[in-house]
Amino acid sequence: MKELRNKVAAVTGAASGIGRMLAVKLAEEGCEVAISDINEEGLNETKEMVESRGAKVSAHMVDVADREQVYRFADDVAAHHGGVDVIINNAGVTVAESVEDIKYEDFEWLFGINFWGVVYGSKAFLPYLKKRPEGHIVNISSVNGFITWPNHSPYCAAKFAVKGFTEVLLQEMRETNIRVSCVHPGGIKTNIARNMRFYKSPGNQMSQEDVVERFDKIAKTTAEKAAEKIISGIKKDKRRILVGLDAHIMDWLTRIFPVQFVKVMAAAFGRD
Numbered sequence: 001m002k003e004l005r006n007k008v009a010a011v012t013g014a015a016s017g018i019g020r021m022l023a024v025k026l027a028e029e030g031c032e033v034a035i036s037d038i039n040e041e042g043l044n045e046t047k048e049m050v051e052s053r054g055a056k057v058s059a060h061m062v063d064v065a066d067r068e069q070v071y072r073f074a075d076d077v078a079a080h081h082g083g084v085d086v087i088i089n090n091a092g093v094t095v096a097e098s099v100e101d102i103k104y105e106d107f108e109w110l111f112g113i114n115f116w117g118v119v120y121g122s123k124a125f126l127p128y129l130k131k132r133p134e135g136h137i138v139n140i141s142s143v144n145g146f147i148t149w150p151n152h153s154p155y156c157a158a159k160f161a162v163k164g165f166t167e168v169l170l171q172e173m174r175e176t177n178i179r180v181s182c183v184h185p186g187g188i189k190t191n192i193a194r195n196m197r198f199y200k201s202p203g204n205q206m207s208q209e210d211v212v213e214r215f216d217k218i219a220k221t222t223a224e225k226a227a228e229k230i231i232s233g234i235k236k237d238k239r240r241i242l243v244g245l246d247a248h249i250m251d252w253l254t255r256i257f258p259v260q261f262v263k264v265m266a267a268a269f270g271r272d
Helices: 016-028 040-051 068-082 104-114 116-129 155-174 209-218 225-234 245-256 260-269
Strands: 010-011 032-037 055-060 088-089 136-138 177-186 242-243
Touching: 010 016, 010 245, 016 032, 016 088, 016 225, 032 040, 032 068, 040 055, 040 242, 055 068, 068 088, 068 136, 088 116, 104 116, 116 136, 116 242, 136 155, 136 225, 136 260, 155 177, 177 225, 177 245, 225 242, 242 245
Parallel strands: 010 032, 010 088, 032 055, 088 136, 136 177, 177 242
Antiparallel strands: none
16 A cells, blocks of 8 residues: 655645545645645635645646646646655546537637646656656546547547546556556536536536536535545555446446447437
């Protein structure tokens, strides 16, 4: 079992949700924590929560879609904390629109954060992780890294891409001191649905408020529980971390019914 006490962990997207609770729970494990986000108010709130656990913490304003900012973040974390042992590439957003009507700007905005943010974070921190006895890269994909539903093509495509990128990285790091984990959360009680760029639901009959209400009903796992599950997976060096009963069920169903399940999801989420 990996020991996290006295390690340095960096977390992106830490102003709320899973990222915030990862920072708090890592602090409770005895980690020094470096947190980043573009939401300064939320970031400072998380910083105060981490400090209340008695942990050393640094807060960094970072747009993960900006390569230079991510590399500067890695440099600053290493300089401030004397090194870094774990990077968790968590920052993520979503947009609801059909493939036919979505603007390229929205597609690129989401990919900049959800995919390129993961690539930049992995590559920027890798040289520092290699200097430690054991480094760890944790990339947050989603159940949408192996299932899809209508009007979420950018999100699903990005999460599939994160899964593929992370699995290749795992293969390449196999003989090194670097461990790699890909995380697939199911429905987590966060504000991602409230903060999405919303244009229309499948069938164009639900408002964003309706979608948020529906999401809140099906999202059964709290951000705190999700963070605990992810940290448990890190300590066990798990390559693949499923979060939530729904993630396990959907993973099982896609393995048993790989073709039919796509039609089932279209029927379930394609009507309002």
